[in-house]
Amino acid sequence: MNILRPGQDGYAEEVAGFQTAVPSSPAVVVAAESAEDVVAAVRYATAHRLSVAVQATGHGLTAGTDGLLVSTRRMTCVEIDADAKTARVEAGARWEAVLEAAGKHGLAPLSGSSPDVGVVGYTLSGGFGLMARRYGRAADHVRALDVVTADGELRRVEPGSDLFWALCGGRDGFGVVTAIEFGLFPVAGLYGGSLTFDTADVPAALRAWRTWSAAAPDTLTTSLAMIQYPDLPMVPEPLRGRHIAQVRIAYLGEDGDELVAPLRAAAPTLADTLRPMPFTESGSIAAEPRQPHGYHGTNVTVSQLNDAMLDAVLEHAGPGAATPPVLIVDRLGGALARKPETPGVGWDSSAEYVVRALSMVGDDGVAAVRRAHAKLFDALAPWTTGRLLPFVYGEHAPAEVAESVFSATDLRRLQEIKRRLDAGNVFPAPHLAG
Ligand SMILES: Cc1cc2nc3c(=O)[nH]c(=O)nc-3n(C[C@H](O)[C@H](O)[C@H](O)COP(=O)(O)OP(=O)(O)OC[C@H]3O[C@@H](n4cnc5c(N)ncnc54)[C@H](O)[C@@H]3O)c2cc1C
Structure with a gap:
């Protein structure tokens, strides 16, 4: 050791x-x-x-x-069983390695926007990926976990056990997962990329995406990001100094160009990267930063996306907002609205969208970021149904997060499992005290 x-x-x-x-x-x-x-x-x-x-x-x-x-960063072994369509992955593996290994067999995992993210942390958080509306959460496709519990024993847990349920979506406070086994899907490629709209067209793009995404087939998983790029030489054109709206698309169909025609017609695009691509290149859709940095963020799930909500989003996160965060709205529904065979914890299937805000932590510290985010989320409160664990970034009040991520019944069950398996609190999880 x-x-x-x-x-x-x-x-x-x-x-x-x-x-x-x-x-x-x-x-x-x-x-x-x-x-x-x-x-x-x-x-x-x-x-x-x-x-x-x-x-x-x-x-x-x-x-x-x-x-x-x-x-766990050295524990990176990835094994694919192409016949069973499953992967067994050690605790430190990133999605990039699974995408490559599975892609050789024409298979794809339920990975998310960034191939750099860790498979285990992502999946235990719930795992809302690029095929979420087609296949559901990654946490609901886990077959088995190897986990070291508070008594220092290595156990294999499978669907049906309390510990398995608590880990798949509950993530924190129960043990260290050393390996995970999960299902893969016969997806070799997709139609993906993004449409970027300029500052003046952000409101039109947001409204067009809302209408378009409301009628999306399950084979389409999509989000809209609003990002204020600084006017600095390191930011490439055409993004430099602009506050853009970017529609991100992952579509498992042949008629992608036809599907996105209403969006392309909504306003002129600054950039259009949509194309058929191998699933192994799906990280290029959002092209998220790979450099370490300081950020703070949270989210709310909402039951609808009405005009008043769009106005609030534009006021607090759109062009001209005082301290705009990076804002991402994801369309939920589809398979996410259906009960999976072996459901984990931490998911309210009635939510239609998730609104996420993320800001860099600057000299003003986290308090300033929290205040800015609160204005947005207070305005969305009448339609808020909960919160998704994976999109809670940085330090937050544990009880507040737990009560919005988990239903009261699920939180009580998590606390009972915690008391039973880790009475000494070897794996600290303040939200499970109680
Ligand atoms: C750029 C970016 C893109 C993202 N995209 C998506 C997305 O598309 N969809 C989505 O659902 N989420 C997404 N996330 C959120 C991500 O899934 C969570 O932040 C996840 O917890 C990250 O896991 P990690 O192992 O990479 O990080 P780490 O910080 O290493 O781990 C996060 C937490 O996971 C737990 N954990 C990690 N490993 C283990 C283990 N072996 N055993 C037990 N617990 C463990 C621990 O509580 C740890 O604190 C994204 C995050 C970022 C920063």
Whole structure:
């Protein structure tokens, strides 16, 4: 077991992740290479009365730790069973590796917008991906998990067990997953990319996308992003200095050009990247940044997207807004509205859209970002149904998040499982105290 302590070579690199706005100073870092290392790490932590946190890529950090950090980044094995259409993936693997390995067999995973994100953290968070309206959440297609629990035992859990249910969508507070097995889908390619609209056309694009996405077939998963690009030389044209609306599209059909015709007709586009592409290139649709940075964000699910809501979105996040966040509205529904065979936790199937806000954390700190986001989400409150765990970025009040992510019944069940399996709170999860 490779142990690193503060000040030792490699410690800072091991703690550093994609999210840089959540400081963390673990007393001990275990650079795990195997499930056996994770078992040893959890036993070491309990023997030394340290709490245990886990990190793969650092994309989803919501809290720092002063206990023991299990770093899974070296556990990157990916195995594909092409006949069974399943993947078995170790805890540190990123989607990029699964996309490549599965793509060789004409198969695709339920991955999301960024191939850099970790498979396990994403899936345990729920996993709302590029084929979500066709196949549902990634968490609802997990076949098995290998997990080290608070007693230091490595267990295999499958649908039907309480621990499996709690992990698939509940993510935090139950153990360290060392490997995950999940279903793949016979998808070799898709029609994907984005349409970018200039500042003056943002309201028209937003309204056109709302109408268009409301009637979307299940084979279409789509979102609309509004982004204010700074007027700096490092920002490429035509985006530099503009506040744009970008419609992102992942469509599993042959008639993509026909499908998007109403959007192309809504306003002139600054950029149009739509094309048939191999699924392995699906990360190019949103082309999200790969450089680590500090960000803070949250989201609400909503039951509809009416004119008053669009006005609020434009006022607080559109061109001219005082402190506009990166705003993303995703169309939900489709398979997400249907009950899966083995449902995990943390999903309200009545939601029609999710509205997400994300801001860089600047010199003003997180408080200024929170205030700006609150104005937007307060305006959407009459139609808000809940919140999605994966799109909660940075530090938030744990109880507030839990009560909006989970139903009261599910939260009570999670708390009961937590009491039973981790009474000593080896895996801190303040929202599960109770
Ligand atoms: C650029 C970007 C794009 C994204 N796109 C999408 C998207 O399209 N759809 C979507 O649903 N989400 C998306 N997310 C959210 C992402 O799924 C979550 O932030 C997820 O938690 C990241 O997991 P990670 O392992 O990469 O990050 P990490 O920060 O390493 O892990 C996040 C958390 O996951 C838990 N975790 C990680 N590994 C383990 C393990 N082995 N055992 C137990 N718990 C573990 C821990 O609580 C950890 O704090 C995106 C995030 C970013 C930053």
